[in-house]
Amino acid sequence: MPYDFKIQRRVEFSETDMAGIVHYSNFFKYMETAEHAFYRALGYSVVMKDVDPPLGWPRVHAECDYFKPLRFEDLVEVHMLVKEKKSKALTYVFRFYRLNSDREEVARGSLTVVCVAHVEGAMRAVEMPKELAEKIEVASVEALG
Numbered sequence: 001m002p003y004d005f006k007i008q009r010r011v012e013f014s015e016t017d018m019a020g021i022v023h024y025s026n027f028f029k030y031m032e033t034a035e036h037a038f039y040r041a042l043g044y045s046v047v048m049k050d051v052d053p054p055l056g057w058p059r060v061h062a063e064c065d066y067f068k069p070l071r072f073e074d075l076v077e078v079h080m081l082v083k084e085k086k087s088k089a090l091t092y093v094f095r096f097y098r099l100n101s102d103r104e105e106v107a108r109g110s111l112t113v114v115c116v117a118h119v120e121g122a123m124r125a126v127e128m129p130k131e132l133a134e135k136i137e138v139a140s141v142e143a144l145g
Contacts, residue, residue: 003082003137005038008099011074021069028062031094031109034078042135051129057113058123060089064109068098075099076106081139087127089114090136093144 015026039046048055070076077097084091089112096107116123127133 002042002135003139004143005034005041005080006077007034007037008075008077009033011070011072011076013072016072021071022074024064024066027064027066027096027107027109030076030078030096031062031064031080031092031111034080034094035092035111035113038080042132044132048129053117053119055126055129056116056118056123057090058116059111060114061091061110061112064094064107066107068104068106070096070098070106077103081144082136083110083139083144084112085133085136085138087133088125090128 009030011022015022017023036046046057075098077099079095079097081093081095082090083093091110091112094107094109094111095105096109098104098106114125115128117126
C-alpha cells in the first residue's frame, strides 16, 4: 500500500545510553531510515539529483513521544503511515513496536517534509513530481488510529 510501510531492525549497542536504553535521538534516525526505504520501494530517493532542478525533502517538523524503553538487541518494527499529502508537503506518523515476545508500542512520532528545488544555492518549495505524488496515498482514519 502506498501509504503504509514497515521496516524491522535490531537495536545496536551504540544506540543505547548509559542507562542501557535507546537514546531518544535514535528514534529520529529510525524514522528517517523508514522514510528513505519507503521512497526506494516506490522507485525514488529522497535526493533527486537526476531531475532539473534537483529536488530534496527537508524536515520542517519532527516530534516523538516515548511510552516504554527499547534496549540493546530488542527487535523493533517501525511502522510509517502517510497522514497528510499536500502539493508540496507530506506528513508521516510513525509507530514503534517492540517485537521480542509480543507486539508492544513503545513510541510514536511524526515528520513533516517539504519538496524543495535546489536552485543557485538556494531552496524553494515546489510541487512534488506528479509521478511520485500519484504513487503516494493518505492512510485512512482507521489506519491512523
